[in-house]
Amino acid sequence: MTSGNATGSTSGFRHLETRLTVNLDRASRTANVALILALGASFVLGLYVSFYFHFLTVVLLLTNAVNFYWRHLQVRHTLLANYGFLAQVRYLLESVGPEFRQYLFANDSEERPFSRNERAEVYRKAKGIDSSGAFGTQRDLATGFATLRHSFFPAEASQASSFQVSFGDQRDCPHPYTAGHPVFISAMSYGSLGQKAVRALARGARKAGIPMNTGEGGHPKHHLAEGADLIFQMGTAKFGVRTEDGQLDDERLEALSAHDQVKMVEIKLSQGAKPGKGGLLPKEKISEEIAELRGVPRDRDVVSPAFHPECVDPASTVAFIRRVQEVSGLPVGIKFCLGRDSELRELVQEMRSQDVFPDWITVDGAEGGTGAAPRSFMDGVGLPLFQALPTVQKILTEEGATDRTRILASGKLIDARRQLVAMAMGASATYTARGFMLALGCIQALQCNQNTCPVGITTHDPALQRGLDIEEKSERVARYARALCREQGELLAAMGVRSRPELDLSTVHLPTLNGAGS
Amino acid sequence: MKTLGLWALRILAAAILLPVGYQKLIGDEMSVMLFDTLGMEPHGRIIIGVVEIIAALLLLSPLAATGALLVVAVMLGAIIAHVTVLGVEVGGDGGRLLAMLATVFVSGTTVLVALRHQLPIIGHTLDRTGDERLP
Ligand SMILES: Cc1cc2nc3c(=O)[nH]c(=O)nc-3n(C[C@H](O)[C@H](O)[C@H](O)COP(=O)(O)O)c2cc1C
Ligand code: SF4
Numbered sequence: 055m056t057s058g059n060a061t062g063s064t065s066g067f068r069h070l071e072t073r074l075t076v077n078l079d080r081a082s083r084t085a086n087v088a089l090i091l092a093l094g095a096s097f098v099l100g101l102y103v104s105f106y107f108h109f110l111t112v113v114l115l116l117t118n119a120v121n122f123y124w125r126h127l128q129v130r131h132t133l134l135a136n137y138g139f140l141a142q143v144r145y146l147l148e149s150v151g152p153e154f155r156q157y158l159f160a161n162d163s164e165e166r167p168f169s170r171n172e173r174a175e176v177y178r179k180a181k182g183i184d185s186s187g188a189f190g191t192q193r194d195l196a197t198g199f200a201t202l203r204h205s206f207f208p209a210e211a212s213q214a215s216s217f218q219v220s221f222g223d224q225r226d227c228p229h230p231y232t233a234g235h236p237v238f239i240s241a242m243s244y245g246s247l248g249q250k251a252v253r254a255l256a257r258g259a260r261k262a263g264i265p266m267n268t269g270e271g272g273h274p275k276h277h278l279a280e281g282a283d284l285i286f287q288m289g290t291a292k293f294g295v296r297t298e299d300g301q302l303d304d305e306r307l308e309a310l311s312a313h314d315q316v317k318m319v320e321i322k323l324s325q326g327a328k329p330g331k332g333g334l335l336p337k338e339k340i341s342e343e344i345a346e347l348r349g350v351p352r353d354r355d356v357v358s359p360a361f362h363p364e365c366v367d368p369a370s371t372v373a374f375i376r377r378v379q380e381v382s383g384l385p386v387g388i389k390f391c392l393g394r395d396s397e398l399r400e401l402v403q404e405m406r407s408q409d410v411f412p413d414w415i416t417v418d419g420a421e422g423g424t425g426a427a428p429r430s431f432m433d434g435v436g437l438p439l440f441q442a443l444p445t446v447q448k449i450l451t452e453e454g455a456t457d458r459t460r461i462l463a464s465g466k467l468i469d470a471r472r473q474l475v476a477m478a479m480g481a482s483a484t485y486t487a488r489g490f491m492l493a494l495g496c497i498q499a500l501q502c503n504q505n506t507c508p509v510g511i512t513t514h515d516p517a518l519q520r521g522l523d524i525e526e527k528s529e530r531v532a533r534y535a536r537a538l539c540r541e542q543g544e545l546l547a548a549m550g551v552r553s554r555p556e557l558d559l560s561t562v563h564l565p566t567l568n569g570a571g572s
Numbered sequence: 573m574k575t576l577g578l579w580a581l582r583i584l585a586a587a588i589l590l591p592v593g594y595q596k597l598i599g600d601e602m603s604v605m606l607f608d609t610l611g612m613e614p615h616g617r618i619i620i621g622v623v624e625i626i627a628a629l630l631l632l633s634p635l636a637a638t639g640a641l642l643v644v645a646v647m648l649g650a651i652i653a654h655v656t657v658l659g660v661e662v663g664g665d666g667g668r669l670l671a672m673l674a675t676v677f678v679s680g681t682t683v684l685v686a687l688r689h690q691l692p693i694i695g696h697t698l699d700r701t702g703d704e705r706l707p
Contacts, residue, residue, distance in 0.1 A: 105616065108649050112649045116644070116645060120698075130697075
């Protein structure tokens with residue numbers, strides 16, 4: 055397909071999928087009841103009109119039995135649990151051969167933001183299924199696709215392992231933190247996610263031994279309940295640690311930091327999907343509890359300011375970082391999407407002169423995800439990750455800051471290849487948000503902002519969350535994280551990389567001139 | 573062991589079903605009587621006879637799961653017939669027919685449950701492992 059009609063068919067598919075799921079929502083409730091009524095009707099007809107109707111009775115009896123199993127007994131398939139037999143229609147559409155699908159929908163490598171192939175890979179990792187393929191890549195490697203450079207002399211698989219990473223050890227932080235694996239769950243607030251999704255992620259993080267960022271959702275009540283290591287995110291509205299007029303409340307931050315599980319604090323300056331715009335939580339998604347945890351009213355969209363009132367220039371920003379470090383006693387990082395190089399340089403120079411550095415810098419690519427953002431911002435503002443990372447690394451090196459802070463990266467880092475490319479560009483560890491949503495069973499229906507997520511992830515509707523089994527999905531989250539680490543290990547071995555410093559730009563191939571690539 | 577047990581049940585059910593289906597096809601006296609009572613003479617008798625034979629053969633083939641589904645379906649129909657029309661004792665057989673029916677129903681159900689993941693189309697949604705599809 056040419057790129058012209060590729061876009062057309064992608065949105066065509068999205069339409070179809072959206073239509074399908076929206077209809078599913080209403081139709082399935084009716085259909086499940088109708089199935090039972092039909093059984094009754096057929097039985098009566100068989101009794102009084104003709105025994106031949108019992109052919110139908112038997113078929114309906116079996117269908118009802120299977121439907122009951124799907125809806126109430128099994129926990130693997132959220133869609134089937136939520137919708138019953140009508141969801142099977144979707145499986146049928148998914149399973150028709152690629153030849154046929156091509157005429158109806160976008161093909162395996164075309165859907166956006168994540169292609170069917172990319173999604174299927176996450177699903178396989180999450181379900182613990184072998185992911186060998188055959189015959190060769192389906193990627194067009196010649197155009198803009200970053201690959202890893204292997205070595206003539208690979209390392210033993212056992213020698214290479216994914217790297218652990220520490221925070222706060224570069225200064226005399228009272229409570230430094232070491233993460234065992236360089237794979238973290240990126241910020242997604244309770245609010246954009248439903249309660250069950252938060253629980254499943256947090257439980258999965260604990261099982262896999264990886265830290266989870268709370269997102270800017272206020273007091274992390276549900277995260278704390280599941281026992282995972284937490285990175286508390288302080289958004290621009292400072293939900294959970296705010297005073298009435300939206301400033302930082304030192305006492306509340308101190309109390310929160312005293313929780314054993316809260317390991318680090320991340321100050322969010324901006325986010326790749328909507329740099330320069332504050333967080334947005336549509337009012338459809340504000341429940342009683344969310345309003346309470348955030349300290350906001352329920353009757354209107356919650357719009358966070360575009361910046362922290364304390365941070366108006368480099369000097370005040372660095373001073374604020376110091377304040378949060380001192381109050382919390384924890385490693386403190388900042389998160390942003392890169393805009394102007396010169397501004398970052400000024401900020402780092404200011405850090406130098408005040409001798410205060412954040413313990414890490416999270417670089418979020420413009421391709422990053424969001425629960426809700428204006429399309430113009432998702433599409434039109436900010437630097438993509440693989441353009442931004444080398445710049446950030448260069449500025450930190452030139453300003454002599456590399457031994458004072460670390461880089462974390464996020465932006466579609468849902469597979470080991472992209473994660474290692476990011477690490478070769480200077481990241482010490484990687485964050486992903488949507489990778490873990492896919493592991494939870496996200497089907498990319500793209501209605502996260504409408505409270506109608508058909509698989510119960512980004513919704514607070516109890517009927518839609520019903521199908522999301524926390525224990526089952528937490529296993530998938532953990533399996534996905536472990537599979538990523540294992541795959542990193544395998545790739546590192548092939549690259550002959552044995553230690554962290556060996557992984558640098560010489561070990562990756564970036565096809566386009568300005569360090570781009572996907 | 574499990575496979576062996578399943579094979580025993582498959583053979584048992586097929587061994588009962590094949591002669592029963594054959595009797596229906598040749599219009600054996602008892603069968604005609606039953607289907608007369610149900611008001612399905614002769615078409616219902618022939619259809620059921622054919623389905624029983626196909627089900628029995630499938631049970632012994634690699635498509636055993638599908639066969640078991642057919643067996644269970646036919647037996648459910650038969651149970652409905654006994655409950656709503658025929659009663660426990662048929663033609664003074666002391667419930668022999670019903671006992672046979674129950675045997676086939678139970679073995680069929682056991683095979684169906686054990687092999688459910690081999691069913692076409694929906695099999696993968698009924699199994700806990702080996703699911704390659706989207707969630
Ligand atoms: C549903 C959802 C909610 C998010 N909420 C936040 C948030 O509260 N704070 C934040 O800094 N980033 C938030 N993000 C952005 C992610 O943390 C991450 O930076 C971005 O999605 C890039 O990672 P990915 O491409 O692996 O998803 C959210 C993303 C998604 C998909
Ligand atoms: S989280 Fe839900 S609504 Fe959002 S893209 Fe995934 S399936 Fe759709």
